[in-house]
Amino acid sequence: MLLKVPNFSLEKTLSLGQTFVWDRDGNYWTSYVDKPVLVSQIDGKNLEVFGNVTSAEISKMLGLNDRIDDINAEIDKDSTIDRAINFSTGVRIVDDGLWPATLGFVLSIQSNVPLILRRIKAMSMFYGDKGETNGFRLYKFPSYERIFNGGEEALQRFKLGFRKEFVFSAARAFVERDIANLGKKDVEAELLKIKGVGEKVLDCIRLYGMHELSSFPIDVWIRRAVTREYSHLIKGKDTYRNMRDAMVGYFGRYSGYAQAYLYNYFRLNKIK
DNA sequence: CTTCAGGGACCGG
DNA sequence: CCGGTCCCTGAA
Numbered sequence: 001m002l003l004k005v006p007n008f009s010l011e012k013t014l015s016l017g018q019t020f021v022w023d024r025d026g027n028y029w030t031s032y033v034d035k036p037v038l039v040s041q042i043d044g045k046n047l048e049v050f051g052n053v054t055s056a057e058i059s060k061m062l063g064l065n066d067r068i069d070d071i072n073a074e075i076d077k078d079s080t081i082d083r084a085i086n087f088s089t090g091v092r093i094v095d096d097g098l099w100p101a102t103l104g105f106v107l108s109i110q111s112n113v114p115l116i117l118r119r120i121k122a123m124s125m126f127y128g129d130k131g132e133t134n135g136f137r138l139y140k141f142p143s144y145e146r147i148f149n150g151g152e153e154a155l156q157r158f159k160l161g162f163r164k165e166f167v168f169s170a171a172r173a174f175v176e177r178d179i180a181n182l183g184k185k186d187v188e189a190e191l192l193k194i195k196g197v198g199e200k201v202l203d204c205i206r207l208y209g210m211h212e213l214s215s216f217p218i219d220v221w222i223r224r225a226v227t228r229e230y231s232h233l234i235k236g237k238d239t240y241r242n243m244r245d246a247m248v249g250y251f252g253r254y255s256g257y258a259q260a261y262l263y264n265y266f267r268l269n270k271i272k
Numbered sequence: 273c274t275t276c277a278g279g280g281a282c283c284g285g
Numbered sequence: 286c287c288g289g290t291c292c293c294t295g296a297a
Contacts, residue, residue: 017279018279105279108278108279108280109278109279109280109281110277110278110279110280110281110291110292110293111278111279111280111293111294112277112278112279112294112295113278113279114295115278115293115294115295116279159292159293159294160292160293161291161292161293161294162281162282162290162291162292162293163292163293164292166281195281195282196280196281196282197281198280198281198282199280199281200279200280200281201279201280201281204279217279218279219278219279219280220277220278220279220280221279222279237286239286240280263279267279
């Protein structure tokens, strides 16, 4: 399948550090959550999609349905975000799905991106089914059923440290409370009951696992960006909630894109 | 070798 | 609300 997607960069989108379900393999990117998928953008324009996946499914995964020009116009409120927007041309907010985002961001606590991806890969190879598409061998994203049924002690081998009980708590919650099939409001309340899911991780799950584009999670890079450029907007102390509410109030319903652009811009340029 | 930060959260006070 | 603590890894 060939998809025409103007103003889109597969490379920028998937190497941003926002996704935990895509893995690079040469000029290709692979993913196996429900089914094996393989994509590439060799000519820098058209998107080649392999595997038993519909265009609707791949578009959802990669955020291709977002009206990016309208979004960029709406959040382009000052020179800082304007630079970040232009620097990040082609980026989309992915939708990894509820469980992958939950596992990924619980594993992200006090960790860097390569380390998180390595942990997930190790877990995929241990728990996941093998898949294949166009000659590429894939391991399925570790399911909460497998993790829960394997028991907490089995997680020891991954050296997750204090995150071990967080991961098991998350898997248990998805199994026992069927979080994947709840309504939106109930989902957030249930997610917060998981050990290892606080406000920041929840905001990440909302943005990258539920495609709630108004979400504005604040990690260390975003905190530095906000402190440098937007401190005048914050009322009161620099608490997580004060900063986030100020930024969402400022950027509005597409704050998540502003967050992704600022993260990309400050992190890649190492602006501290 | 030691020190410290990395897409924070939890617990006790 | 606040400060200390938690596990592991890799860079400095």
